[in-house]
Amino acid sequence: MESVMGVTIVLDYFYEISGLKLNISKCEIFTVGISVQSLNNIINSSSFKHGTLPVRYLGIPLVIRKLTVKDCQPLIDKVKQLIFPQSIINKIEQICSRYFWKGSDIPVAGAGINWDRICNPKSEGGLGLKDIKSWNKACMLLLIRRLLAGEFAMGCLDSQLFNQES
Incomplete structure (x- = not known):
């Protein structure tokens, strides 16, 4: 919880200096090895969503293995929508x-x-x-x-x- 609060304090300071803000609806937190109660406390205090792996960018999973057509289908669908x-x-x-x-x-x-x-x-x-x-x-x-x-x-x-x- 202390780490999350530290990150939140740094982000708040960044907001004051830059005038920018996070889109909280797009923020996710990734955890490992913590209790469900600790996870719930973090989510409730930060308003971040609990993210799942693999992380996706533009709909494509960020993985070290070779990407498949199925992995890239969301990006293909987005290109078609243009x-x-x-x-x-x-x-x-x-x-x-x-x-x-x-x-x-x-x-x-x-x-x-x-x-x-x-x-x-x-x-x-x-x-x-x-x-x-x-x-x-x-x-x-x-x-x-x-x-x-x-x-x-x-x-x-x-x-x-x-x-x-x-």
Whole structure:
């Protein structure tokens, strides 16, 4: 219990200096060789959850053995979720169309030209606007390329991604 209180005091001091705080809902404590009563006291006083091994990062267990496809499935599922479902793409295109025709998110009745046609290149009679579905796939492919090449920094995609020509 003394060790946990010591860590809590150090963290509180860090919070005062930095202005940062832990997300307590994501904090876990790992223990070995202590009684259930001691564990309960620690959890109650710290608000940490009791973690179990193996520890996972981005859904992948941090282990020394070779990872299997099953180990990595949560990460694969997360990567797949980065591609917008068609219903979301339709909603985004609807909002874009409304702003294009009316300048606000007011429903448009009888828009003169289909949104797909507006997204065609100028040489094909469109305005050359970005097609959301193709843009989403292109961003996803660029993200995967950067991940594989080790170029991806922590955080969001950088502005370079959004400044590239399609």
